[in-house]
Amino acid sequence: MIGNLRKMRTAVNEQGAVSYQLQLNDETVPLAPYIGQSVSLRFSGAIRCIGCSRPTKKSFSQGYCFSCFKKLAACDSCIMSPEKCHYHLGTCREPEWAEQYCMQSHYVYLANSSGLKVGITRGDQLPTRWLDQGATQARAMFIVPNRRLSGLVETIFKDVVADKTNWRTMLKGPSELIDLEAEQERLIGQVWQQLDGLQYEFGIQAITEVEYGQTHQFDYPVLSYPTKVVSLNAEKQPEISGTLLGIKGQYWILDTGVINLRKYTGYEVEFTA
Structure with missing residues (x-):
């Protein structure tokens, strides 16, 4: 083939x-x-x-x-750093593309791939995003209305937890199981003031904690x-x-x-x- x-x-x-x-x-x-x-x-x-x-x-x-790398929104720097999204400034490379992929609900999640990490993904990309990272556990924490806000929330958590997977460690075996619910509570306790600041700026409903969140495990x-x-x-x-x-x-x-x-x-x- x-x-x-x-x-x-x-x-x-x-x-x-x-x-x-x-x-x-x-x-x-x-x-x-x-x-x-x-x-x-x-x-x-x-x-x-x-x-x-x-x-x-x-x-x-x-x-x-x-050529596509230089002109497509899918290749812009804000794809890797969503907090840098500039759609709201009117400078997006492809506003129609952004409306479909960026201006929709996103999740901020915790995952256990090579260890505990924070990440973001579109609402329609779960659990695909977790599987692509080789996560053995994952749990959605917050839902927000767009990609930029998900990046701003992720940035807050990056001060207290990793945001990248060590692919070599991930490939050496399944990670030791973590109580993600307990980790979520612990981390939120460390950054709640910054989260409050974002809610003050974008609205109390802009950052919603996922109710009845579930920790998923993958084999x-x-x-x-x-x-x-x-x-x-x-x-x-x-x-x-x-x-x-x-x-x-x-x-x-x-x-x-x-x-x-x-x-x-x-x-x-x-x-x-």
Whole structure:
């Protein structure tokens, strides 16, 4: 099967078991049957922009050509730093795109991936966002009306808890379980004055604590985790092959190393097993 890579599709059942599908263009391949089997990804070197579909020699921002990287709102700096959203200033690159993706409800959450962290995501991206990060536990804390406000709330929490996943630690095994409800109460107790300040500025209803919040747990399809994480680079090694020991986040865990498939979004690849 040959096509241009897209982010793997994820699903989770009621028991928390995560499943994956490899996506090449519009075709998908369920990956569960290949866990424990020999697989191969052969990269041709061709890249097609996921924004405009034109060939590009280099990928920017996980799959875009340079032209799209410079003009699309999806590639603006506020995507990585949502508190910098400038839609309200009238300077958004694509106001219509922002209305669809940024000016809608967002969650501020706690997750346990490589340890406790805070994060934000659109309301329609749960639990996908958690699965893409390889979280073994996650819990929504607040719901807010737009992306910028979610970033401002996240920024407050970043002073007292991590906001990034250590991918190497995440790939070495499931994190030790954490009482996320207790951590939520502890952290809010440390930043309540700053939260009050945002509510004073944006309105008391702008930041709403999720009622009856639930801590979700996830179980990834992994036969064994590596004791030493060796990263595989398709730019230097066009054919990535080995026994597929598991999948977590957007990473394949092979007996030869690990590869972040999302990094190669838009790359043409041949999958064999």
